[in-house]
Amino acid sequence: MNILQINASARRDGANSTRVANSVVARLQAGHPGATVTLRDLAVTPQPTLDEAALGALFTPADKRSPEQAARVALDDALIAEIQAHDTIVLGVPMYNFGVPVQLKSWIDAIARVGVTFRYTATGPEGLLKGKKVYVALARGGLYRDTANDSQVPYLKSVLGFLGLTDVTFIYAEGLAMGPEAAEKGFAQAEADLNAAFA
Structure with a gap:
């Protein structure tokens, strides 16, 4: 088992979502002692936001990109290669103003690339990151589970x-x-959810 843990909190230390994500990883390691864990903390190494320059780089053919454009695309390439190389993904996700942190949104924007992690077919889009297990460790200040105010889970x-x-x-x-x-x-x-997930 190759585990990729993504900590999406803006806080480097003491984040509740990281605490829950760590618990998920501990359960996975207990069940798979030989598992490897790769940690990406988006507070420590945030991915640049998808702006006009990034779009320009992505839509420029590889052989025509400037050095700056190539460097920008390489940042996204690294995240795509990382998720492709892992079979289990653990996301630590706090709720900020009813949504996901900008750090996580930038990570998603980086890994979502047409022709690489998804493609459009005659019958509609097809995801290409198949055969992986994802755990999402959610931390919220209030109570939102199964309510109309929970925009995170549907998204x-x-x-x-x-x-x-x-x-x-x-x-x-x-x-x-x-x-x-x-x-x-x-x-x-959260512990009860973990017990149910690993029963």
């Missing part, structure tokens, strides 16, 4: 599925900003 299901990542398990730690008792209950719920 992540859609975008991951679009890329062929359809085997996705969500682990929820919620109510973490609602006082110590609620936070303790939230982490206990």
Whole structure:
């Protein structure tokens, strides 16, 4: 098993989503002692946002790119190669203003490339990152699970599925900003989700 852990919090230390993601990885390692883990912390090495210069580089043929354009595309190429090389993906995802962090959005923008991680066919799009297992470790200050205010889960299901990542398990730690008792209950719920996922 080759595990890729993506920490998407803006915080390098003490992030609740990282705590939950670490718990997922620990469970995976317990069940697969020979597993390798690659950690990408997007607070430490954030991916540049998809701007006009990046689009220009991506849509310029490789043999015609300037050195700057080639360097920009290479940043995305590295993330694509990384996810292609791993069979298990663990995403640590906090909720910021009802959405995913910009750090995670930039990572998604980097790995979503037509003809490489997805393609369009006569019958519609086809994801090319197949045969991988994804765990999403969610950390929220409030209670949003299975409510209309949870925009993260539908978005992540859609975008991951679009890329062929359809085997996705969500682990929820919620109510973490609602006082110590609620936070303790939230982490206990995450443990219950983990127990169910690894039963």
